[in-house]
Amino acid sequence: MTYAIGLTGGIGSGKTTVANLFAAHGIAIIDTDAIAHGITAPGGAAMPAIRRTFGDAFVAPDGSLDRARMRELVFADNDAKARLEAITHPLIRTECERAAADASGPYLIFVVPLLVESGTWRERVQRILVVDCPEETQIARVMARNQFSREQVLAIMARQATRAQRLAVADDVVDNDTQHAALTSRVDHLHAHYLKLSENAGGQ
Numbered sequence: 233m234t235y236a237i238g239l240t241g242g243i244g245s246g247k248t249t250v251a252n253l254f255a256a257h258g259i260a261i262i263d264t265d266a267i268a269h270g271i272t273a274p275g276g277a278a279m280p281a282i283r284r285t286f287g288d289a290f291v292a293p294d295g296s297l298d299r300a301r302m303r304e305l306v307f308a309d310n311d312a313k314a315r316l317e318a319i320t321h322p323l324i325r326t327e328c329e330r331a332a333a334d335a336s337g338p339y340l341i342f343v344v345p346l347l348v349e350s351g352t353w354r355e356r357v358q359r360i361l362v363v364d365c366p367e368e369t370q371i372a373r374v375m376a377r378n379q380f381s382r383e384q385v386l387a388i389m390a391r392q393a394t395r396a397q398r399l400a401v402a403d404d405v406v407d408n409d410t411q412h413a414a415l416t417s418r419v420d421h422l423h424a425h426y427l428k429l430s431e432n433a434g435g436q
């Protein structure tokens with residue numbers, strides 16, 4: 233099995249930005265958020281079970297998940313959240329493994345926003361890479377990007393692991409409270425490190 237890095241970080245920390253820099257080295261990026269989006273798009277693999285479990289009211293006219301409505305429900309109802317995840321998580325995992333089997337290259341990267349919160353993901357990867365920045369930086373970025381209020385960003389952050397919890401399980405950290413040039417050189421360095429590690433591990 234190809235050597236796998238799990239890339240994680242809080243909302244707005246810069247996971248996508250960092251993943252793109254690894255992709256520029258030709259490394260396969262498997263993004264669990266993109267996969268989650270795909271299985272709840274029109275005709276997506278999760279949609280029949282979502283319709284059966286939650287009813288037509290949660291399916292948009294085009295056959296995709298009514299995201300706003302579902303977000304509202306699961307925010308208020310932990311049981312509904314568990315039922316949704318029981319549908320989506322196994323499908324996401326299957327899609328990830330399919331993508332991993334198709335990937336070529338010395339190692340691959342799974343981008344998993346809630347990796348620290350998930351025991352199974354932590355077991356799946358050889359190494360955990362945390363993209364880190366101060367909470368105030370996360371808040372400012374997400375407010376600017378999504379036009380969210382400070383309170384909205386804080387509410388999302390409250391449902392994620394803390395910065396300290398993520399750093400406690402990190403094998404490697406990318407400090408992303410920085411300029412782009414510094415970020416690029418940090419990723420270049422990590423890429424060289426992962427090439428060596430994957431070679432030593434007998435990766436393809």
Ligand code: ATP
Pocket residue numbers: 241242243244245246247248249250345373374377408409410411412415
């Ligand atoms: P999410 O958890 O919401 O998916 P993410 O962790 O993938 O976010 P990005 O989308 O990479 O984070 O970055 C969040 C925002 O901050 C984007 O608008 C991005 O352009 C900006 N950003 C990321 N890194 C930097 C940086 N080093 N300097 C300035 N802006 C940055």
